[in-house]
Amino acid sequence: MSASRPRTLFDKIWDSHVVERLPDGTCILYIDRHLVHEVTSPQAFEGLRMAGRPVRRPDCTIAVADHNIPTVGSRIPSDIKETDSRIQVETLEANVKEFGVPYIPILDERQGIVHIIGPELGISLPGTTLVCGDSHTSTHGALGSLAFGIGTSEVEHVLATQTLLQNPAKNMRIDVSGTLGFGCSGKDIVLAIIGKITTAGGTGHVIEYTGDTIRALDMAGRMTVSNMSIEAGARAGLIAPDQTTFDYIKGREFAPKGDAFEQAVAYWKTLPSDPGAHFDQTVFLTTDEIAPMVTWGTTPGAVIPVTGIVPNPMDEPDEGKRFQLQRMLDYMALTAGQKLQDVPIDVVFIGSCTNGRIEDIRAAAAVAKGRKVPFGVQALVVPGSGLVKKQAEAEGLDRILLEAGFEWRDPCCSMCLGMNPDKLTPGQRCASTSNRNFEGRQGPNGRTHLLSPAMAAAAAVTGRLTDVRQLG
Amino acid sequence: MDKFTTLTGVAAPMPMQNIDTDKIIPARFLKTIKRSGLGVHLFDPLRFNKDGSENPDFILNQEPFRKAEVIIAHENFGCGSSREHAPWALLDFGIRCIIAPDFADIFYNNSFKNGILPVRLPRAVCDQLIEDTKLGGNARITVDLQRQVVVRPNGEEIAFEIDPFRKHSLLNGLDDIGQTLQHSGSIDRYETTQRAGQPWMPSTAA
Numbered sequence: 001m002s003a004s005r006p007r008t009l010f011d012k013i014w015d016s017h018v019v020e021r022l023p024d025g026t027c028i029l030y031i032d033r034h035l036v037h038e039v040t041s042p043q044a045f046e047g048l049r050m051a052g053r054p055v056r057r058p059d060c061t062i063a064v065a066d067h068n069i070p071t072v073g074s075r076i077p078s079d080i081k082e083t084d085s086r087i088q089v090e091t092l093e094a095n096v097k098e099f100g101v102p103y104i105p106i107l108d109e110r111q112g113i114v115h116i117i118g119p120e121l122g123i124s125l126p127g128t129t130l131v132c133g134d135s136h137t138s139t140h141g142a143l144g145s146l147a148f149g150i151g152t153s154e155v156e157h158v159l160a161t162q163t164l165l166q167n168p169a170k171n172m173r174i175d176v177s178g179t180l181g182f183g184c185s186g187k188d189i190v191l192a193i194i195g196k197i198t199t200a201g202g203t204g205h206v207i208e209y210t211g212d213t214i215r216a217l218d219m220a221g222r223m224t225v226s227n228m229s230i231e232a233g234a235r236a237g238l239i240a241p242d243q244t245t246f247d248y249i250k251g252r253e254f255a256p257k258g259d260a261f262e263q264a265v266a267y268w269k270t271l272p273s274d275p276g277a278h279f280d281q282t283v284f285l286t287t288d289e290i291a292p293m294v295t296w297g298t299t300p301g302a303v304i305p306v307t308g309i310v311p312n313p314m315d316e317p318d319e320g321k322r323f324q325l326q327r328m329l330d331y332m333a334l335t336a337g338q339k340l341q342d343v344p345i346d347v348v349f350i351g352s353c354t355n356g357r358i359e360d361i362r363a364a365a366a367v368a369k370g371r372k373v374p375f376g377v378q379a380l381v382v383p384g385s386g387l388v389k390k391q392a393e394a395e396g397l398d399r400i401l402l403e404a405g406f407e408w409r410d411p412c413c414s415m416c417l418g419m420n421p422d423k424l425t426p427g428q429r430c431a432s433t434s435n436r437n438f439e440g441r442q443g444p445n446g447r448t449h450l451l452s453p454a455m456a457a458a459a460a461v462t463g464r465l466t467d468v469r470q471l472g
Numbered sequence: 473m474d475k476f477t478t479l480t481g482v483a484a485p486m487p488m489q490n491i492d493t494d495k496i497i498p499a500r501f502l503k504t505i506k507r508s509g510l511g512v513h514l515f516d517p518l519r520f521n522k523d524g525s526e527n528p529d530f531i532l533n534q535e536p537f538r539k540a541e542v543i544i545a546h547e548n549f550g551c552g553s554s555r556e557h558a559p560w561a562l563l564d565f566g567i568r569c570i571i572a573p574d575f576a577d578i579f580y581n582n583s584f585k586n587g588i589l590p591v592r593l594p595r596a597v598c599d600q601l602i603e604d605t606k607l608g609g610n611a612r613i614t615v616d617l618q619r620q621v622v623v624r625p626n627g628e629e630i631a632f633e634i635d636p637f638r639k640h641s642l643l644n645g646l647d648d649i650g651q652t653l654q655h656s657g658s659i660d661r662y663e664t665t666q667r668a669g670q671p672w673m674p675s676t677a678a
Binding site for chain 2: 267445
């Protein structure tokens with residue numbers, strides 16, 4: 001491959017991590033950073049144990065428990081009431097000890113959702129390859145890291161070899177231009193993108209997000225966008241590192257310091273896509289297409305502006321698609337032509353790796369301030385990490401939210417997927433800042449509407465899906 | 473990992489798009505530290521009623537599809553969560569091959585690691601194979617990996633594409649890790665040279 005050919009950000013990271021290209025084109029790709037959690041790692045460690053293999057690079061690996069942790073009451077692992085959850089956490093703790101893997105204990109204030117703490121602690125860096133046994137690893141692409149989710153067999157492969165067997169992805173560019181309207185955020189951008197390109201639109205591709213709207217986002221907004229790349233079917237999302245990125249990384253615990261930081265920045269500045277680099281697909285969006293967005297169905301692509309009406313399956317010519325649209329309406333207990341704004345909700349969930357950062361909690365608190373969650377609505381705020389929680393409390397956001405009738409919880413994945421006790425009961429309808437509205441995702445027969453933190457807070461204080469712009 | 477060479481068996485039609493891994497196996501069944509035993513929870517929300525009884529309308533609860541070894545579906549099979557519990561549950565139930573127009577990337581990768589063959593065929597062909605399943609229990613489908621063909625019950629052969637490395641691994645039941653470790657000299661050299669060029673790269677061991 002000629003070095004003079006203009007290359008994308010993805011091409012550059014890929015090329016610099018190919019250890020060896022096998023005769024059929026499959027590449028042994030070096031992995032710089034491996035994040036490990038309790039749900040997708042037990043069988044990988046067991047595989048190493050059976051084969052008598054060590055972890056090749058514990059110093060490139062870090063583990064944390066996040067999916068199963070209770071958000072109320074004792075957080076001591078032996079106190080977790082659900083036996084299978086407790087066993088998973090205790091198994092992780094035993095495995096990291098046996099294999100010498102760095103670990104952030106649950107009672108450490110730095111514990112949190114793996115995709116929140118990677119960037120927060122300066123572990124996720126531009127130009128690196130980063131993997132985790134979790135599809136939302138795409139989050140870290142916001143820092144210009146080629147970051148993707150892998151299965152448990154691949155977790156074992158990385159633990160044993162610090163590499164993966166991979167074929168290169170195609171390049172896709174999604175360019176967003178214009179000034180984001182009042183009440184809109186990174187979440188609305190990415191939901192609008194998925195609505196436009198569909199949940200399979202990015203399959204086989206790595207998406208690079210470009211354009212002045214993306215440049216203007218803070219790192220939290222960029223992480224929300226990149227996080228949901230997987231919901232567009234993409235292998236990963238990427239945003240070129242810039243001054244916003246460098247300022248974010250500087251001074252974080254695991255980030256390079258002093259001269260090392262300056263050397264790193266000099267390298268990171270070489271990473272953005274070259275002018276004229278080839279993209280296999282390019283999609284353009286303008287902010288005119290982006291309003292506060294809400295999903296109405298059971299796939300993230302089933303999304304419309306909050307001011308819209310639920311589509312009519314009879315308008316769909318393809319019989320199979322018509323059947324699926326009707327099934328989604330039946331599951332969601334919605335009718336064709338219904339206004340989304342009229343729909344009452346039972347539960348609000350603000351948190352997750354998509355929207356559990358301090359900026360997200362600030363946005364929710366700004367809407368909640370001076371308002372009240374009505375009787376009968378439960379509103380949970382679950383910070384993405386202990387450090388987010390501490391910062392929010394230092395800013396008094398917890399008091400604003402508590403006074404408004406929200407519950408202020410401890411960090412965990414929580415109701416995004418209900419592996420801890422936080423889940424919907426059958427038939428409950430939830431306004432959620434998480435990433436998936438699949439059938440049963442937040443609890444069996446629960447109904448999920450995906451939206452931004454500000455929109456979730458607006459739903460909480462009105463008890464129905466609400467256009468946050470109307471609250472002023 | 474078990475080899476995959478040739479399979480002749482019952483194919484179950486699941487003509488739906490976006491069959492996500494939460495549907496294949498919901499999160500509440502991921503709290504296991506083993507790979508085995510997940511077949512009883514495969515497609516739980518579709519397969520069982522709220523009271524735990526079988527949903528008779530679901531294809532895998534009907535004869536002859538209770539013993540299906542192949543699933544034929546529509547676009548974007550296996551989207552969503554990266555959970556390898558999805559292929560583990562399929563394998564534990566007895567599914568060794570899935571045929572669809574396309575697959576989500578992570579699911580596609582995970583399948584090969586577990587001896588499951590995902591076959592990409594155009595939508596019109598998938599629909600034809602779905603029609604074939606209506607012929608009943610004697611309508612066996614054959615999937616021949618060596619020759620890269622799917623054989624319809626009427627004997628017609630349909631060719632499919634597959635990456636040669638994956639084909640080789642699956643035909644021989646090879647462990648990826650063992651194969652990669654044969655290249656550990658290259659990995660050592662990469663670490664020495666490439667990382668020497670990036671002395672600023674910090675350790676996760678604080």
